[in-house]
Amino acid sequence: MGGNVLLIQIILLAAVAGIAVLLTRSTAGARHQAIRRVCLMLFVVGAAASVIFPQVLTRLANALGVGRGADLLLYALVIAFLSYISTSHRRMNRMSRQITLLTRELTLAEARTQEKPTPADR
Numbered sequence: 001m002g003g004n005v006l007l008i009q010i011i012l013l014a015a016v017a018g019i020a021v022l023l024t025r026s027t028a029g030a031r032h033q034a035i036r037r038v039c040l041m042l043f044v045v046g047a048a049a050s051v052i053f054p055q056v057l058t059r060l061a062n063a064l065g066v067g068r069g070a071d072l073l074l075y076a077l078v079i080a081f082l083s084y085i086s087t088s089h090r091r092m093n094r095m096s097r098q099i100t101l102l103t104r105e106l107t108l109a110e111a112r113t114q115e116k117p118t119p120a121d122r
Helices: 002-024 030-052 054-064 069-115
Strands: none
Touching: 002 054, 002 069, 030 054, 030 069, 054 069
16 A cells, blocks of 8 residues: 555646646646647546546556545646646736736836827927
8 A cells, every 4th residue: 555655646747737837837838728629628537537436446546556536536626726826927927028018018108198289289
């Protein structure tokens, strides 16, 4: 059982490291979107399979060194939640930068229109 516990620890640590890598690299583009969609579909299929065949989830958990299938499911949901938080954080940072740039452009445009003399000022 000791080797199996080490296996799940390695898998979970690799997943956390993968999330950390996602936080540090650019994810804009069609390739990233395709990977996200494939992962979402795998998650949906896995969730449906675990509902239909719960004994398979328990066997998989035992093979990975986790006591119950519910515990394995909890670990997977924690990893999914961390992934969601990391992508949401990145998205919010990107939107914040865009809002800042737009606000600067709008302020400069308003300042330019106020500097130009209107026909009434002449």
